[in-house]
Amino acid sequence: MSNKEKHWGKTKGLLFITLAIWFFFSIGIFFFGTEMEASSFRPFGYPLSYYMTCQGSLLAFVILNFWFAGRQEKIDEEFGFSEREDK
Amino acid sequence: MIKGKFIDNLPKVYGIYTGGFIGFIILMAIAEQMGMSAKAIGIAFVAFTVGIYAVIGYLSRTLQVDAYYVAGRQVPTVFNGMATAADWMSGASFVAMAGGIYFKGYGYMALLVGWTGGYILVSTLLAPYLRKFGCYTVPDFVGTRYGGNTARLSAVLVLTVASFTYVTAQINATGTIASVALDIPFEIAVYVGLASILLCSMLGGMRAVTWTQVAQYIVLIIAYLLPVFWISSKMGAGIFPHLMLADEVARIAELEGQFGFVKNSAADLATVPKGLAGITKAHSSVNGTNWGFISLAICMMAGTASLPHVMMRYFTTPSVKSARRSVAWSLLFIFILYSTAPMLATLSKLSLIDPTLSTGIIGKSIAEVQAIDWYQNWNQANLMFVSDFNGNGTVELNEFFMGGKAVVLATPEIAGLPYVISGLVAAGGMAAAMSTADGLVLAIANALSHDLYYKIIDPKAETAKRLIVARVLLVIIGFAGATIAAMGIQGILGSVIWAFDFAMSGLFFPLVLGVWWKRANGPGAVAGMLLGLAAGTWYLIHVRTGGAGFWGITQLTFGIFGSLVSLVSMVVVSLLTAAPDKATQDMVDEVRVPSGKTVLGKQH
Numbered sequence: 001m002s003n004k005e006k007h008w009g010k011t012k013g014l015l016f017i018t019l020a021i022w023f024f025f026s027i028g029i030f031f032f033g034t035e036m037e038a039s040s041f042r043p044f045g046y047p048l049s050y051y052m053t054c055q056g057s058l059l060a061f062v063i064l065n066f067w068f069a070g071r072q073e074k075i076d077e078e079f080g081f082s083e084r085e086d087k
Numbered sequence: 088m089i090k091g092k093f094i095d096n097l098p099k100v101y102g103i104y105t106g107g108f109i110g111f112i113i114l115m116a117i118a119e120q121m122g123m124s125a126k127a128i129g130i131a132f133v134a135f136t137v138g139i140y141a142v143i144g145y146l147s148r149t150l151q152v153d154a155y156y157v158a159g160r161q162v163p164t165v166f167n168g169m170a171t172a173a174d175w176m177s178g179a180s181f182v183a184m185a186g187g188i189y190f191k192g193y194g195y196m197a198l199l200v201g202w203t204g205g206y207i208l209v210s211t212l213l214a215p216y217l218r219k220f221g222c223y224t225v226p227d228f229v230g231t232r233y234g235g236n237t238a239r240l241s242a243v244l245v246l247t248v249a250s251f252t253y254v255t256a257q258i259n260a261t262g263t264i265a266s267v268a269l270d271i272p273f274e275i276a277v278y279v280g281l282a283s284i285l286l287c288s289m290l291g292g293m294r295a296v297t298w299t300q301v302a303q304y305i306v307l308i309i310a311y312l313l314p315v316f317w318i319s320s321k322m323g324a325g326i327f328p329h330l331m332l333a334d335e336v337a338r339i340a341e342l343e344g345q346f347g348f349v350k351n352s353a354a355d356l357a358t359v360p361k362g363l364a365g366i367t368k369a370h371s372s373v374n375g376t377n378w379g380f381i382s383l384a385i386c387m388m389a390g391t392a393s394l395p396h397v398m399m400r401y402f403t404t405p406s407v408k409s410a411r412r413s414v415a416w417s418l419l420f421i422f423i424l425y426s427t428a429p430m431l432a433t434l435s436k437l438s439l440i441d442p443t444l445s446t447g448i449i450g451k452s453i454a455e456v457q458a459i460d461w462y463q464n465w466n467q468a469n470l471m472f473v474s475d476f477n478g479n480g481t482v483e484l485n486e487f488f489m490g491g492k493a494v495v496l497a498t499p500e501i502a503g504l505p506y507v508i509s510g511l512v513a514a515g516g517m518a519a520a521m522s523t524a525d526g527l528v529l530a531i532a533n534a535l536s537h538d539l540y541y542k543i544i545d546p547k548a549e550t551a552k553r554l555i556v557a558r559v560l561l562v563i564i565g566f567a568g569a570t571i572a573a574m575g576i577q578g579i580l581g582s583v584i585w586a587f588d589f590a591m592s593g594l595f596f597p598l599v600l601g602v603w604w605k606r607a608n609g610p611g612a613v614a615g616m617l618l619g620l621a622a623g624t625w626y627l628i629h630v631r632t633g634g635a636g637f638w639g640i641t642q643l644t645f646g647i648f649g650s651l652v653s654l655v656s657m658v659v660v661s662l663l664t665a666a667p668d669k670a671t672q673d674m675v676d677e678v679r680v681p682s683g684k685t686v687l688g689k690q691h
Contacts, residue, residue: 008679018211026204026388030381033193033373045333050371053196053380054429055329058203062422065210065415072215073408081680083406 007079014075018068025057025064097166104139105305111135112309116507125506129268132510133517136306140299140521141286147298148290152550155292155557156223156533158403162297167409168416170297171400173304175202175417176424177253178260178520179583181307184425186491187580188432192368194375194383198584199425201387203418208392210414214401216602216678218410221685222402224530225395225594226538229616231687232601233609234671236543241616243534245593246395248620250527251568253394253586256579257524258284258565258572261517263492263579267468268513274573281569283517284524289558292533296525297403303518304420310515311424315431318502322438328430335437339370342440346449349485355476363472363488370436378639386646390587393594396523396530407681435498440484446501448473448482456482461500465493491580528568532561584643585627592623592649596657605675611661618656623649 029036029052036049043051076082093100115128149155162170180202187195222228225246230239261280266273287299315328325331348367359365368374391397400417401410442450448459453475456462465471470490473482489497495516499508536557541548548556597615600607626645630636640647666672674686 004676004680011679015211018207022204022207022211026200026207026384027381030197030200030384031377033377033380037373042333044330046336047371049373050193050196050336053193053200055426057200058422058426061203061207062415062419065206065418068207068210069411069415072411076408076681081682083408083682 003079007075007081010075010078011072014068014071018064021064022061025052025060029057094161094163097163101166101301101305104302105309108136108306108309112507112511115510116505119505119507125509126270128506128510129270129513132514133265133268136514136518137283137286137521140283140302140518143299143302144287144289144291144295147295149292149294150551150554152553153223154294155554156402156537157399158292158294158297160403161405162403164404164409164413165416166301167297167400167404167413168420169304170300171397171413171417172420172424173300173307173518173522174296174400174526175397175421175523176307176519177523177583178257178264178516179579180424180428181311181519182260182264182492182495182516183580183583185428185431185435186489186494188429189436189489189494190364190366190368190491192370192374193372194368194380196429197380197383198387199428201384202391203422203425204384205388205391206414206418206421208388209397209401210411212599213392213398213602214414215407215411215681217398217598218401218404219407219678219681219685221687223399223537223687223691224534225398225598226534227542227687228601229597229612230538230542232671232674233597233607233612234667235609237613238609238616239538239542241613242594242597243538245590245616245620246534247531248624249394249586249590249593250396250531251564252582252589253396254524254527254531254564254568255572256582256586257520257527258568259582260520260579261524262569262572264496264513264516264520267496268510268517277569277573280517280520280524281565284521284528285562285565287521288525288529289561292554292557293399293403293529296529299525300522303522306518307515307522308420308424310511310518311431312427314499314502314504314508314512315427315434317504317508318434318438318498319430321502321504322434322444324434324437328434329426332430332433335433336371338441339433339437340372343369346440346484349483351476351485355474358474359488360469360472363470363490365485365488366436366440367485370433376639379641382639382644382647386591386644387584387587389591389595389650390646393590393598394587395534395590395594396526398598399530399533400526431498432494435494435501438498438502439487446503448487449484450481452481461497464500465489465497470497524568528561528565531564532557535560535564581643588623588627588644588646588649589620591646592653593617593620595650596654600657602675602678605672606661606666607657608661608664608667608671610664611657611659614660615653615657619649619653622652 033049037047039048220228226239226242229242262277265279266276288296319328320326324335404410404413438446440449441447448456456473470493472488476486540556541553593616597612623645626648630642
């Protein structure tokens with residue numbers, strides 16, 4: 001396998017992990033709206049369903065996006081594909 | 088010129104700017120104490136901020152193609168994040184979203200999830216790859232990747248339909264705010280808004296829009312957060328509302344149970360002014376189907392990844408790496424506002440409906456409410472209304488109506504904050520609507536001037552001529568948008584959601600598969616774009632004209648149907664026709680690694 005193919009393989013792997021986490025927080029948990037509402041786990045006292053939609057999932061996306069950027073940069077470096085003129 | 092120096096000095100320049108703006112707020116607060124009228128404060132806020140944007144727009148004027156289209160590709164990561172956040176958060180986010188949450192509760196908060204989750208798709212699937220491609224516009228990518236003018240033209244068509252739907256809503260929002268703040272009729276205010284939008288973008292294209300958007304982000308985020316924190320502290324709800332409003336949310340649920348959601352008769356509702364609504368749904372409880380919530384979130388996420396005015400912001404960064412990081416920063420800046428909107432809706436609702444608070448109006452007599460100052464102001468602006476349907480003399484939950492915009496615009500006044508805050512909110516709303524309108528108008532005009540005029544009609548046109556065409560188109564599109572906005576066909580939030588569905592129907596799969604599926608070819612992409620757009624549009628018209636929908640898809644989520652048709656037709660047609668040639672396949676390989684030259688040259 002060429003360097004490029006290995007790089008793309010790892011990139012795809014990262015994509016699937018990232019999208020799986022994304023799916024969990026954006027779609028998966030909202031199949032259980034009423035169950036979340038009934039849950040005794042109440043972040044900061046808010047009902048879980050309400051908390052996730054107004055803050056929890058949003059925060060998860062922010063963290064996920066920074067994490068993804070960092071991981072992808074590592075992959076690019078590993079295979080020597082990062083840009084030289086980076087600031 | 089000062090260019091290189093300017094980029095290095097950005098933190099300082101915007102630091103001074105932020106300080107100056109805060110100074111201006113304090114100055115206005117002092118002026119209010121000394122007797123400056125509310126109207127004068129409103130005018131001062133809007134005029135001062137718009138004036139600054141115009142100056143930035145003028146200073147950023149340019150005669151270079153890559154500066155005009157992609158700001159010379161030297162916008163630093165974090166600043167591009169701010170500019171994208173302003174580009175992204177429109178009049179709908181600023182003025183209408185908290186209102187939507189106020190009225191529809193949990194079900195509408197799917198918008199928050201959708202409008203943030205979409206950025207994961209942007210950063211993983213598209214932005215870095217399109218940046219590597221080196222295109223000026225989104226159709227530029229489609230035209231080069233799939234080859235041929237048909238593909239390019241189809242992309243221009245989808246872009247124009249989606250962005251134009253969106254931009255009328257933004258010009259509508261600037262008009263609403265200008266008419267309230269400057270006290271002029273809406274039909275005229277729309278053109279005042281348009282003039283301010285063009286001032287920012289005409290001379291400097293993307294470069295001017297970038298630097299005004301950063302300035303606009305600073306204004307809009309201060310204007311959104313300050314009142315919410317203030318009201319929260321004033322009501323004793325907590326100094327950090329995001330983490331401390333659980334009791335208030337619970338109290339609203341308790342009051343809802345106590346009042347009940349009484350359904351008004353059609354005859355009663357007919358007397359309520361157009362566009363106003365009452366509270367009919369639970370605030371925090373799950374109040375709709377899971378699929379209703381999820382389908383709306385899906386449409387907003389896929390739409391986010393397909394809207395060209397957002398994507399083109401990531402063409403302006405110096406590198407692929409910074410494009411990717413910049414998406415993360417954008418989302419952080421957006422999160423700051425979006426996580427605040429539900430808190431504003433909660434505070435606003437509680438202060439109006441809780442009879443134990445001095446600001447509460449439910450349970451008060453009709454005459455008493457009608458005598459309140461702020462009620463009279465906003466009733467006059469056609470954004471508030473009470474009526475004694477059951478004739479018992481007091482205001483019930485189902486007898487109080489409000490316009491969606493009033494939640495953001497009127498809450499500071501209701502909560503008894505000084506008028507300077509209302510002026511600040513008006514300036515913030517104006518900044519939000521202007522920044523998005525600028526991005527959209529520019530996206531359309533650039534696609535038409537670069538992809539239609541230069542790439543298809545007259546490939547030999549000189550730089551000067553290209554830039555003149557671009558500017559003329561900008562003005563024409565702006566005027567067309569303002570004219571339609573003045574007619575006021577659909578509310579702000581509704582048109583914005585449609586724009587996402589249009590973009591998703593036509594562009595989502597052709598863009599994503601362009602990077603992720605080498606076998607995708609020109610005929611497939613054209614089929615995907617055109618059939619997707621047609622299917623989505625058909626579904627919208629079908630449902631709007633009273634047809635029965637299917638799969639629980641509403642007029643707000645028609646993108647699901649459109650994009651499915653797009654995906655199927657694109658895959659089928661691609662597989663039935665010849666695979667893309669070697670050069671195209673190599674091009675896709677090249678796009679997938681960050682290093683090396685961009686596919687398209689620096690100036691093309």
